Amino acid sequence: MVRAERPRPTVPMLRRALLHIQGDIRWQEPLAPLTSLQVGGSADVLVIPSNIEDVVHVVRGARLGKIPLTVLGGTNVVVRDKGIRGIVMSLKALTNIYEEGNQLVYTQAGVRLPRLMQFALGRKLSGMEWAAGIPGTVGGGVAMNAGTRLGEMQNVLKAVDQVTIHGKRKRVEASTLSFMYRKTILPKGIVVGAWLQLATALKGTIQSVTKDYLHYRKTTQPLTMPNAGSVFKNPIGDSAGRLIEAAGLKGLHIGDAEVSTKHANFIVNRGAATAEQVLSLVRKVREQVARKFGVRLQLEWKVIGER
Numbered sequence: 001m002v003r004a005e006r007p008r009p010t011v012p013m014l015r016r017a018l019l020h021i022q023g024d025i026r027w028q029e030p031l032a033p034l035t036s037l038q039v040g041g042s043a044d045v046l047v048i049p050s051n052i053e054d055v056v057h058v059v060r061g062a063r064l065g066k067i068p069l070t071v072l073g074g075t076n077v078v079v080r081d082k083g084i085r086g087i088v089m090s091l092k093a094l095t096n097i098y099e100e101g102n103q104l105v106y107t108q109a110g111v112r113l114p115r116l117m118q119f120a121l122g123r124k125l126s127g128m129e130w131a132a133g134i135p136g137t138v139g140g141g142v143a144m145n146a147g148t149r150l151g152e153m154q155n156v157l158k159a160v161d162q163v164t165i166h167g168k169r170k171r172v173e174a175s176t177l178s179f180m181y182r183k184t185i186l187p188k189g190i191v192v193g194a195w196l197q198l199a200t201a202l203k204g205t206i207q208s209v210t211k212d213y214l215h216y217r218k219t220t221q222p223l224t225m226p227n228a229g230s231v232f233k234n235p236i237g238d239s240a241g242r243l244i245e246a247a248g249l250k251g252l253h254i255g256d257a258e259v260s261t262k263h264a265n266f267i268v269n270r271g272a273a274t275a276e277q278v279l280s281l282v283r284k285v286r287e288q289v290a291r292k293f294g295v296r297l298q299l300e301w302k303v304i305g306e307r
């Protein structure tokens with residue numbers, strides 16, 4: 001079957017879709033600086049909504065104009081070198097966060113997890129310690145069910161504030177959602193905020209758990225080099241890093257994309273890597289692990305953009 005190509009959105013189409021936006025609109029914006037791996041091409045247009053109403057307008061405009069819409073936090077994705085067609089939306093200006101009462105915190109989706117942790121610590125609220133060292137946004141964390149061996153988003157999520165694909169704002173109770181390993185099954189749409197149920201604890205206890213976990217990360221992960229977190233999901237009962245290391249692949253590189261010598265389930269950008277190099281390295285690692293151990297590793301990263 002030959003799949004019909006979607007026509008590339010034209011500038012007038014994009015302008016029409018973004019008519020009522022108060023936030024920032026940037027044409028042909030390079031996306032590499034917005035990603036933690038620092039690779040990839042440009043967006044036709046990058047929109048930074050200044051409020052949730054803006055998000056509603058973007059979603060409605062994109063839907064009406066049949067324009068692809070991608071939301072980008074940037075820390076678990078690889079943007080291909082040809083960039084992303086249509087509208088890319090960064091929620092980085094949606095940064096409101098407050099306690100509603102009874103240890104219930106509302107946070108907008110653009111808040112980074114480290115800031116959310118600081119906020120919780122300042123109010124002696126426990127429950128987010130598992131997120132120590134995860135650089136993504138609340139929106140990405142909800143969509144990915146971000147987590148570590150200490151816990152995951154599912155444990156604290158009470159409800160999701162969403163803009164549906166029809167451009168309607170909706171509260172979705174967490175009890176109605178399914179959570180998987182690094183994936184939340186959400187109704188289609190954009191996460192614009194979340195209600196998190198935390199619990200009171202001693203400040204010292206929160207600090208000590210967080211500090212220990214950050215120390216563990218610093219000693220085991222290549223945090224000083226651009227990367228996008230774990231490349232592959234851990235297969236059931238095993239660890240992707242262990243398999244890659246046992247296959248002798250630490251330090252393997254294509255151009256400036258390298259399997260980290262510190263943690264084999266990280267690929268780092270040594271400076272001038274391209275997405276093509278990164279993705280070729282991913283294929284190579286996958287092939288070698290499959291050949292040596294018969295395990296087909298599944299990508300945790302999301303690969304986005306034009307092929």
Ligand SMILES: Cc1cc2nc3c(=O)[nH]c(=O)nc-3n(C[C@H](O)[C@H](O)[C@H](O)COP(=O)(O)OP(=O)(O)OC[C@H]3O[C@@H](n4cnc5c(N)ncnc54)[C@H](O)[C@@H]3O)c2cc1C
Nearest residue numbers: 072073074075076077136137139140141143146147191229
């Ligand atoms: C050094 C480092 C360490 C990391 N450690 C961990 C870890 O221990 N555990 C872990 O789980 N992750 C980890 N990550 C990966 C990453 O930070 C998380 O997966 C994070 O939740 C992704 O958030 P993001 O905002 O960057 O989303 P992105 O990476 O941009 O997007 C991830 C997915 O979520 C979707 N998405 C993003 N925002 C929204 C939104 N507002 N509404 C709907 N969908 C959305 C995107 O479309 C995409 O499909 C690490 C990353 C780095 C760089």
